[in-house]
Amino acid sequence: MSSHSLSVHKMPRAMQMALRLSCFGAAVIFGVSSARVHAQGAKALPVLAAAGAAQDTPRRGGGGAGLGIVNHDSLYEQAMAQRQALLGRITPITAQTLRDPPAADWLMWRGNYGATGYSKLDQINTGNAHDLGVAWSLTLPVSGNEGAPLVHDGVLFVESADTVEALDGTNGDLLWKYVRPLPAAMRNGRAEHAKSLAIYQDMLYVPAFDGHVVALDVKSGKVLWDTNIVPPGQRFGGLQTGPLVADGKVVIGVDLGNGAPGGSLIVGLDGQTGTKLWQFHTIPRPGQPGGNSWNGLPVEQRFGAGTWTVGSYDPGLNQVYFGIGNTYDIVALLRKTPKGQTADGLYTESTVALDPDTGKLVWYYQHMNHDVWDLDWTYEQTLVTLPINGKPTRLLVTGGKQGIFDVLDRANGKYEFSQEAGAQNLVTRIDPKTGHKVINPAFAQPEPGRNYVICPGFGGGRNWPTTAFDPMTDVLYVPWFDMCMNFRYTPKSGADASAGGSSMSTTVIPRPGGDGKLGGVVALDLKTHKIAWKVRQRAPAASSLLATAGGVLFSGSDDRIFHAYDGAHGTLLWQIGLDAAPSSSPVTYSIDGVQYVAVLAGAGSPLDLGNGSLAPELTDPTGGMTLWVFKLRSEAPARQ
Numbered sequence: 001m002s003s004h005s006l007s008v009h010k011m012p013r014a015m016q017m018a019l020r021l022s023c024f025g026a027a028v029i030f031g032v033s034s035a036r037v038h039a040q041g042a043k044a045l046p047v048l049a050a051a052g053a054a055q056d057t058p059r060r061g062g063g064g065a066g067l068g069i070v071n072h073d074s075l076y077e078q079a080m081a082q083r084q085a086l087l088g089r090i091t092p093i094t095a096q097t098l099r100d101p102p103a104a105d106w107l108m109w110r111g112n113y114g115a116t117g118y119s120k121l122d123q124i125n126t127g128n129a130h131d132l133g134v135a136w137s138l139t140l141p142v143s144g145n146e147g148a149p150l151v152h153d154g155v156l157f158v159e160s161a162d163t164v165e166a167l168d169g170t171n172g173d174l175l176w177k178y179v180r181p182l183p184a185a186m187r188n189g190r191a192e193h194a195k196s197l198a199i200y201q202d203m204l205y206v207p208a209f210d211g212h213v214v215a216l217d218v219k220s221g222k223v224l225w226d227t228n229i230v231p232p233g234q235r236f237g238g239l240q241t242g243p244l245v246a247d248g249k250v251v252i253g254v255d256l257g258n259g260a261p262g263g264s265l266i267v268g269l270d271g272q273t274g275t276k277l278w279q280f281h282t283i284p285r286p287g288q289p290g291g292n293s294w295n296g297l298p299v300e301q302r303f304g305a306g307t308w309t310v311g312s313y314d315p316g317l318n319q320v321y322f323g324i325g326n327t328y329d330i331v332a333l334l335r336k337t338p339k340g341q342t343a344d345g346l347y348t349e350s351t352v353a354l355d356p357d358t359g360k361l362v363w364y365y366q367h368m369n370h371d372v373w374d375l376d377w378t379y380e381q382t383l384v385t386l387p388i389n390g391k392p393t394r395l396l397v398t399g400g401k402q403g404i405f406d407v408l409d410r411a412n413g414k415y416e417f418s419q420e421a422g423a424q425n426l427v428t429r430i431d432p433k434t435g436h437k438v439i440n441p442a443f444a445q446p447e448p449g450r451n452y453v454i455c456p457g458f459g460g461g462r463n464w465p466t467t468a469f470d471p472m473t474d475v476l477y478v479p480w481f482d483m484c485m486n487f488r489y490t491p492k493s494g495a496d497a498s499a500g501g502s503s504m505s506t507t508v509i510p511r512p513g514g515d516g517k518l519g520g521v522v523a524l525d526l527k528t529h530k531i532a533w534k535v536r537q538r539a540p541a542a543s544s545l546l547a548t549a550g551g552v553l554f555s556g557s558d559d560r561i562f563h564a565y566d567g568a569h570g571t572l573l574w575q576i577g578l579d580a581a582p583s584s585s586p587v588t589y590s591i592d593g594v595q596y597v598a599v600l601a602g603a604g605s606p607l608d609l610g611n612g613s614l615a616p617e618l619t620d621p622t623g624g625m626t627l628w629v630f631k632l633r634s635e636a637p638a639r640q
Contacts, residue, residue: 114383125550144193196242253307278359290346401460457485556582
């Protein structure tokens with residue numbers, strides 16, 4: 001056995017050979033018995049393995065996967081020693097590290113607690129971005145994408161489907177991998193589209209598709225703890241979000257779906273043990289703030305209010321911020337309102353600020369009450385500092401599908417101002433003091449069976465692909481969609497109404513009188529409250545945005561193109577065609593003085609599928625996932 005090896009459980013060699021001959025070329029993983037797998041939650045499959053271990057992981061790493069012997073010669077030993085050394089150099093992440101992440105690392109979903117999608121790295125800049133090229137790429141298990149890798153001390157961590165992998169950030173070499181056993185109905189997690197992982201101390205926190213949060217050892221992939229966060233007996237479609245570490249707690253939204261009575265949850269776990277500390281209901285109970293906002297309906301007939309975006313955190317205020325989605329059972333909000341009740345439907349379309357230690361509500365702000373048009377306001381909560389009345393103020397910026405961005409004082413939820421990114425016909429006026437949205441009377445109370453043309457469509461003028469904020473210029477960059485919808489209200493009654501689900505029929509359509517350009521990027525200047533520039537294109541947006549100190553803005557679109565723009569003017573600097581749309585959140589990191597940009601390509605998220613019909617000439621293959629990593633092809637010249 002190699003001194004750089006870890007043991008794994010293996011099948012008898014004769015059985016391995018028989019299965020290989022019948023399944024040659026397939027990625028078959030042999031492991032411990034199913035009873036033990038489910039007892040432990042999963043197994044880590046390191047490439048630093050005992051003789052024959054590569055037979056257990058034929059997809060990649062640690063030796064030959066053919067029919068010959070596994071050749072553990074001196075070159076193999078050298079490669080394994082280098083990988084072990086890289087893992088050995090991983091340092092623990094402290095609370096202070098998370099508050100002020102090193103520029104070389106990417107430690108959170110959008111890079112920092114403020115979810116700005118901004119990096120201080122500037123080796124790649126407006127003067128040399130045209131010289132970007134592929135550093136390496138890697139095929140991953142098929143999933144619904146929407147993911148974002150994390151990078152720490154030269155190691156890149158990525159989740160796709162049922163698998164988490166630790167990779168050498170310079171070349172993609174596999175260091176270890178963890179494979180989660182899932183129920184057969186989940187098809188190995190092919191529909192998984194969790195947004196991100198989280199990392200703290202020596203643990204990597206994984207949102208598993210089956211509704212568990214799993215803590216892995218960052219150096220080995222070993223399971224440290226495994227906690228189910230879905231209520232017993234609850235129907236569940238898979239975790240769609242990602243964890244946030246705040247004050248040693250792992251905080252994560254649990255979207256229970258449209259048919260879950262009483263709404264969804266936000267859950268807090270002890271980061272060391274996985275013990276569940278608290279849960280917050282996204283639909284308030286009677287007697288709680290907002291508990292009388294559902295037309296007098298009992299809790300079991302209140303539905304929706306999903307949480308499927310990663311939260312943000314202000315350590316100074318010790319508050320976590322989450323956006324809450326809409327209800328699809330709009331009949332609940334369109335009924336006649338009893339005395340002493342409202343039809344606002346809290347906490348739908350709201351930002352909630354919670355104490356991460358207790359889960360208690362600190363404040364809430366409802367961006368749009370009485371939403372009956374499927375126009376969520378559940379996206380990233382970007383934390384910025386801007387002058388308000390001449391005084392630097394800690395603010396929160398978040399936008400809904402309408403493309404309207406509300407700016408709040410994040411200490412208390414006080415409304416400051418709003419800014420629009422594009423054309424919409426639902427809101428006719430915004431109260432300058434409260435932010436209350438006045439709805440177009442033509443749409444305010446939809447009549448059953450009547451068709452309404454509403455812009456934007458149910459996919460929104462923006463959706464889960466996140467904005468990026470440049471703190472040097474105070475510009476917020478928005479990935480944009482330009483389309484509308486046919487909307488029809490189909491009321492339910494009796495048992496159907498009590499079971500939740502949707503009472504809306506929506507069909508995406510091109511904008512009436514439009515020019516066929518369906519997407520692009522909009523740059524909002526948050527100091528002047530004006531649009532700084534726009535880029536419009538045929539293809540809808542596909543990826544989150546990434547801004548850098550080099551003045552470069554990265555963006556992906558449904559035509560499989562990954563772009564680099566000049567953040568100041570929107571000028572195209574570089575682009576590359578990928579094997580599939582980059583329906584994910586790009587990240588950037590640095591190793592040994594070299595800056596890299598990484599993005600996951602692979603369509604399959606609901607947004608990809610919903611928008612594809614409007615530009616049918618754009619082919620976007622499904623059924624594949626690739627991690628693409630780019631760097632400059634030559635030595636970086638000085639900043640221009």
